[in-house]
Amino acid sequence: LELAKNHDIHSIAFPAISTGVYGYPMQEAAQIALTAITEWLQKNETYEIQIILSCFSHQTYVCYQNALNAPK
DSSP states (O other), X not given: OHHHHHTTOOEEEEEOTTSSTTOOOHHHHHHHHHHHHHHHXXXXXXXXXXXXXXXXXXXXXXXXXXXXXXXX
């Protein structure tokens, strides 16, 4: 996200990298991604950017929904 900002990019998409054949735990990946995005947005609240989280399966979508709805 910082690199996108440095290059004046205002739209970016992130897939759930390494959660397929490489076997990284999807729920953990979703939580890490959402935490990193949230923290960056809080520090850069005046920068306008559209962030797309690409979910290539229903299972990925559910993991991201669970991470979004998890108590903080």
